Amino acid sequence: MVLVKGNHASHPSTFILLGIPGLEAAHVWISIPFFTMYAIAIFGNFAILFIVKREPSLHGPMYYFLCMLAITDLVVSTSTLPKMLSIFWFSSREIDFSACLTQMYFFHCFSAMESGIFVAMAFDRYVAICNPLRHSTILTNPLVAKIGLAVVLRGIMLILPHPVLARRWPYCRTNIISHTYCEHMAVVNLACADIRISSYYGLFVVFSVIGLDVFFIVVSYIQILRAISILPTKDAQLKTFGTCISHLCVILAFYIPGLFSFLTHRFGHNVPLHFHILIANVYLLVPPMLNPIIYGVRTKQIRDRLLQLFTHKGT
Secondary structure, X not given: OOEEEOOOOEEEOEEEEOOOOOOHHHHHHHHHHHHHHHHHHHHHHHHHHHHHHHOHHHOOHHHHHHHHHHHHHHHHHHOOHHHHHHHHHHOOOEEEHHHHHHHHHHHHHHHHHHHHXXXXXXXHHHXXXXXXXXXXXXXXXXXXXXXXXXXXXXXXXXXXXXXXXXXXXXXXXXXXEOOOOOOHHHHXXXXXXXXXXXXXXXXXXXXXXXXXXXXXXXXXXXXXXXXXXXXXXXXXXXXXXXXXXXXXXXXXXXXXXXXXXXXXXXXXXXXXXXXXXXXXHHHHHHHHHHHHHHHHHHOHHHHHHHHHHHHOOOO
8 A cells, every 4th residue: 555645644545445345256247237227327317408408398497406406416326336337347446545535525515416406396396386376486597596506505515524634634554445436434434543523524414414404305395285285176185296206206215225324334333334335326326317217207298208209209
């Protein structure tokens, strides 16, 4: 392990990503579903962006937020999957120290942005159901742009201390990361220093991002359910709630594996390492794959436009 002296600490020139420890013999087989999910995510999210751009009737708040979601999914998956597949296929386990911190930053930064986008989408559903006549006057294009900018800036500023602190720690024990990508705690746990600042700040980010975002989403849906409950007929209630199903599905696909991965990394010391890493990869791959499928299937405008593209109809 070659140590590079910095202003504050020494660090290895490269890290070694092991992939999934204990399942090395199955790496090639594991790569097949991983690559398939990645390919679906790339195709699906680019299709969403292309359809919304080409279809003027989709130029509205809900679809702008959906495009933001597609972009974050593309960045989250692309920042990690190519290197992961090179580990599985070519045993290319080395990653430069700076590249590792860059990967860490992009993954966590855009994951935080994705959480913020779910709040924005919940707000859009709240306004559409609770104030339908004022939806276009409340959620104007300038407001959507401001919400998007706030989500981006929050992600950039909150996650920036992660790589800054990680670069300051000395790494004198080992440069081997038992993971498929440079996850924050997997990296800083290798430091031979008191990393409580990184650990506590990581907890602060999780609770301030996921905690607050889930709180706002729950509050939005409480108001939505109250508005739906006073509708006159069962059919009207079901039809109105049906407009929220896509959003609820992608929220569950994002938060459940993410929360499980976080809890097992922090507190699940008895959980087998390979199981924890597989769950972390589910969190990484499943939401970017499912989001365009869920919205493509459940959103009539997108579904119809997609069928037109494949049948060479339409303008």
